[in-house]
Amino acid sequence: MAPIGGPGSLFEVEVVESRPVAEFSSGSPKRRRRIRWWRLVVLVLAGVYFLIPIYAGLKFSFENAAGHLSDEAFRDLPSAPGFTAALTLSLKLALATVVVSTVLMVPTSIYVHVRVPRLRRLLDVVTVLPIVIPPIVLIIGVLGVFPQWAKASPYLLSFMYVILAMPFVYRSLDAGLGAIDLKTLTEASRSLGGNWFKTLWRVILPNIRPALLSATVLTLALVFGEYTMASLDLWTTVPVWIVQFNTSSNGHIQVAASMLGLVGTWILLVLVVSLDRSQSRRSRRKLGA
Amino acid sequence: MTQMKDIPMTNSMVQPTAAAGAAVSLENLVRTFGAVRALDGFTLKIEPGEFMALLGPSGCGKTTALRVLAGFELLDSGRVVVDGVDLSDVSARKRDMGMVFQSYSLFPNMSALNNVAFGLRMRKQSSQVRRKKAVELLEMVGLADQAAKYPHQMSGGQQQRIALARALAIEPRVLLLDEPLSALDAMVRAELRDQIRLLQQRLAITTVFVTHDQEEVLSMADRVCVMSRGHIEQVAPPSELYARPATAFVAQFVGISSRVPVDVSNGEVVVFGKRCPVRSGEGRTLTGGADALLRPEDIAIEVDTEGKGFVTRKSFFGAMTRVVVQTGDISVRVDVRSDVGSDIDLGAHVRLSIVARDVLVASRQEVVGPDAAATP
Numbered sequence: 001m002a003p004i005g006g007p008g009s010l011f012e013v014e015v016v017e018s019r020p021v022a023e024f025s026s027g028s029p030k031r032r033r034r035i036r037w038w039r040l041v042v043l044v045l046a047g048v049y050f051l052i053p054i055y056a057g058l059k060f061s062f063e064n065a066a067g068h069l070s071d072e073a074f075r076d077l078p079s080a081p082g083f084t085a086a087l088t089l090s091l092k093l094a095l096a097t098v099v100v101s102t103v104l105m106v107p108t109s110i111y112v113h114v115r116v117p118r119l120r121r122l123l124d125v126v127t128v129l130p131i132v133i134p135p136i137v138l139i140i141g142v143l144g145v146f147p148q149w150a151k152a153s154p155y156l157l158s159f160m161y162v163i164l165a166m167p168f169v170y171r172s173l174d175a176g177l178g179a180i181d182l183k184t185l186t187e188a189s190r191s192l193g194g195n196w197f198k199t200l201w202r203v204i205l206p207n208i209r210p211a212l213l214s215a216t217v218l219t220l221a222l223v224f225g226e227y228t229m230a231s232l233d234l235w236t237t238v239p240v241w242i243v244q245f246n247t248s249s250n251g252h253i254q255v256a257a258s259m260l261g262l263v264g265t266w267i268l269l270v271l272v273v274s275l276d277r278s279q280s281r282r283s284r285r286k287l288g289a
Numbered sequence: 290m291t292q293m294k295d296i297p298m299t300n301s302m303v304q305p306t307a308a309a310g311a312a313v314s315l316e317n318l319v320r321t322f323g324a325v326r327a328l329d330g331f332t333l334k335i336e337p338g339e340f341m342a343l344l345g346p347s348g349c350g351k352t353t354a355l356r357v358l359a360g361f362e363l364l365d366s367g368r369v370v371v372d373g374v375d376l377s378d379v380s381a382r383k384r385d386m387g388m389v390f391q392s393y394s395l396f397p398n399m400s401a402l403n404n405v406a407f408g409l410r411m412r413k414q415s416s417q418v419r420r421k422k423a424v425e426l427l428e429m430v431g432l433a434d435q436a437a438k439y440p441h442q443m444s445g446g447q448q449q450r451i452a453l454a455r456a457l458a459i460e461p462r463v464l465l466l467d468e469p470l471s472a473l474d475a476m477v478r479a480e481l482r483d484q485i486r487l488l489q490q491r492l493a494i495t496t497v498f499v500t501h502d503q504e505e506v507l508s509m510a511d512r513v514c515v516m517s518r519g520h521i522e523q524v525a526p527p528s529e530l531y532a533r534p535a536t537a538f539v540a541q542f543v544g545i546s547s548r549v550p551v552d553v554s555n556g557e558v559v560v561f562g563k564r565c566p567v568r569s570g571e572g573r574t575l576t577g578g579a580d581a582l583l584r585p586e587d588i589a590i591e592v593d594t595e596g597k598g599f600v601t602r603k604s605f606f607g608a609m610t611r612v613v614v615q616t617g618d619i620s621v622r623v624d625v626r627s628d629v630g631s632d633i634d635l636g637a638h639v640r641l642s643i644v645a646r647d648v649l650v651a652s653r654q655e656v657v658g659p660d661a662a663a664t665p
Binding site for chain 2: 180181184185187188189190191192193194195198202203206207
């Protein structure tokens with residue numbers, strides 16, 4: 001009986017000359033080293049591009065009027081005239097914007113995904129419009145049309161910020177919803193007796209949590225950085241205060257406020273991400289229906 | 290893969306309930322999508338506790354029929370009646386129908402246990418009851434040890450078994466299975482197929498199963514509804530469907546048939562030189578030119594240098610080998626035992642003969658489903 005794999009047998013195996021693995025790789029070691037080197041260069045250049053202004057800002061904010069290293073600007077910031085009020089207003093506006101944006105955009109995005117997916121392209125275009133239309137056009141139009149009682153409230157700005165944040169919020173939600181089989185999950189929930197609210201609360205929202213958090217962080221960053229609308233609507237938010245505040249500190253306090261805003265956004269981002277991770281870990285450990 | 294436990298039917302969850310075994314009646318269903326008539330006067334009665342399979346090619350309307358029954362699709366006209374109650378306008382969440390989907394539908398944010406308990410939670414059952422019933426159902430599908438795992442930590446087969454347990458947890462009046470095995474590999478599919486059938490028989494729950502896989506249908510269903518273009522071609526038990534297809538479409542869609550031109554005269558045809566009676570059905574009314582639809586096992590093959598046919602292809606299927614013979618313009622498939630098939634060489638001249646008592650005959654003009662001649 002011919003051995004299995006031998007010549008002429010049913011399982012004849014063609015012997016292929018073995019070759020070094022390197023020959024089948026994407027390039028020679030030298031070439032790969034060169035690619036890695038370029039990657040490092042790009043990374044360093046990008047890092048320098050982003051980090052140098054931040055470094056300069058931090059350095060300036062940690063100097064006093066005489067140019068010596070000092071935390072004076074940060075110590076003086078809370079007591080700076082108008083800063084606390086501006087920060088409080090910005091926080092309130094941020095909270096209102098996040099709430100309105102979420103309430104408006106989450107159900108809309110889900111409805112479009114589940115019921116009328118053909119409208120997704122239209123929404124893609126519509127939600128980009130706030131980027132194309134300058135904020136100054138939006139706010140001047142709104143101020144010309146809205147009644148005085150609406151203009152008297154700072155929360156009118158929140159509704160404007162919702163429009164400004166729409167491209168980022170919609171895209172985050174769209175990506176999150178696209179990553180799950182929304183239609184099947186929704187139908188599974190409904191067939192098991194879940195109404196729309198319970199399906200939204202127990203099934204959809206937990207599964208798009210990263211997208212929701214991402215949308216929230218982007219919205220907060222936008223609100224804390226928006227200047228044009230707030231200044232034209234005559235409300236002193238943090239960015240407006242930074243521009244308007246003028247003391248003998250030669251700008252150290254303003255830069256300190258900017259740095260605080262930047263670091264604050266980062267801290268918020270880290271908090272949100274770690275909160276999400278720890279919640280995921282907790283829910284995985286949690287047993288019981 | 291964890292085996293399903295053969296536990297005794299002693300607890301409340303695995304005993305047939307009053308709700309189990311509902312009679313389902315789909316009456317003259319019409320559903321159109323633009324110019325496409327997905328359901329065209331579809332009428333089907335399903336007996337209590339029956340396992341009914343909807344079988345047909347893509348686009349025949351089988352999934353639409355299931356979704357209409359589940360309440361996920363609105364009807365243009367017609368009625369969905371369960372146990373004498375018209376559910377046509379009842380929301381999906383109030384129909385008490387458990388559904389297992391084709392794609393993995395477990396909630397990714399919940400453990401297996403919480404997935405199974407979800408329907409009970411929606412019914413406001415206490416947490417103790419939810420947990421007890423969910424554990425029982427997980428034991429029933431042999432996955433009690435996976436209770437704490439999340440969907441992404443489980444295999445496809447395990448996920449579908451959890452989905453089955455979840456659908457059964459609400460003690461549904463009707464169990465709907467929308468191609469639940471299609472995403473699984475062959476071995477898992479065969480195992481889960483047997484488990485689903487076993488559970489369905491134990492619980493005596495009315496089940497509607499949508500698939501395009503004939504093997505699944507023939508091995509699982511009490512009756513099969515073969516669909517084409519939104520209407521029913523035939524409703525029959527699997528054995529009858531295979532042995533006595535009512536139409537040429539069924540003959541070619543269920544199992545494999547070769548079409549051989551014949552002349553019908555006085556209810557008889559001559560196939561491969563042998564006179565055979567025409568099988569009861571539409572072929573009885575035909576005269577003149579027609580096609581005989583022959584199963585691979587209806588034909589015998591013999592190597593003969595004088596034979597008119599020659600072997601163009603052989604496919605090995607373990608105990609059986611399928612031989613494709615070209616005779617004139619016709620391609621005919623013949624099943625032989627593999628020990629016989631191994632003696633038949635490619636290109637060999639062969640002689641074919643008919644071994645069936647009678648043959649199914651269809652009009653030559655009739656448009657049928659997938660061309661069976663295209664595949665071995």
